[in-house]
Amino acid sequence: MKKIGLFYGTSTVKTAEIAKKIQAAFGDTTMGVVAIEEAWRKDFEGYDNIILGTSTWFDGELPTYWDEILPDLDDLKLKGKKVAIFGLGNQVDYPENFVDGIGLLAETFEAGGATIVGLTSTEGYTFEKSKALRDGKFLGLAIDIDTQADKTDKRISDWVAQLKKEFN
Ligand SMILES: Cc1cc2nc3c(=O)[nH]c(=O)nc-3n(C[C@H](O)[C@H](O)[C@H](O)COP(=O)(O)O)c2cc1C
Structure with a gap:
């Protein structure tokens, strides 16, 4: 598997904590883990396998920095x-806006030509x-540590096992 770059944006650090858990589940010390406020456009193009992490805020919006950088990434x-x-x-x-991010x-x-992998079932979640x-x-992967914290570790380990097959 080629090198993975993980880029995450967070408001109250929860997404950062999940990013660390995902890196640990991969057991991959070469993974680049980058807070979105420190990322540059070219950083994304440097990886063949990319993981993105975000929370959702204020009725379906991205957290700060993701919302700032995203308009610049429309022609990656x-x-x-x-x-x-x-x-x-x-x-x-x-x-009504569950994990819109x-x-x-x-x-x-x-839009930049990437293939989205790691799709998951909605079973076990309740939303509109x-x-x-x-x-x-x-x-x-949808993570709800506010109301389903007990499901998080299994969701992460299943998803990482799936990505190990789906990444190049
Ligand atoms: C004011 C506020 C607005 C939120 N809006 C949404 C939302 O529209 N959709 C959603 O799925 N979660 C929403 N959430 C839940 C957060 O996404 C969730 O708590 C997340 O774990 C925060 O992660 P972070 O600390 O990495 O930003 C909201 C939380 C707060 C406090």
Whole structure:
């Protein structure tokens, strides 16, 4: 498997904590783990396998820095690259915008030519609407440590096992 770059944005550090858990689950010390406020456009193009992490805030918006950098990333050259996205959200308090951030990132990175991998089932979640959905599946991994913290570790280990097969 080629080198992985993991880019995450967070408001109250929860997404950063999940990023660390994902890196540990890969057991990959060569993984580049970058806070989005420290990322440059060219950094994304330097990896064939990319993991993106974001939370969702204020009725379906990206956290600070993701929202600032995303407009600059609309013409990235990502053909042939694989992108997997994890998103934190709260399905009880925000059932109409649950993990929308996953969908917002998928849109931009797909426009750059990347293939989105790591799609997961919605089984076990209860919500009304989400921009993260395509054909009934999440376009990545949804993590809800606010209301389903006990499911997080298993969700991460299953997803990482899936990515080990789906990445180049
Ligand atoms: C004011 C506020 C707005 C939020 N808006 C949403 C939302 O629209 N959709 C969602 O799924 N979660 C929403 N959440 C839940 C956060 O995404 C969740 O708590 C997440 O774990 C925060 O991660 P972070 O600390 O990495 O930013 C919101 C939380 C707060 C406090």
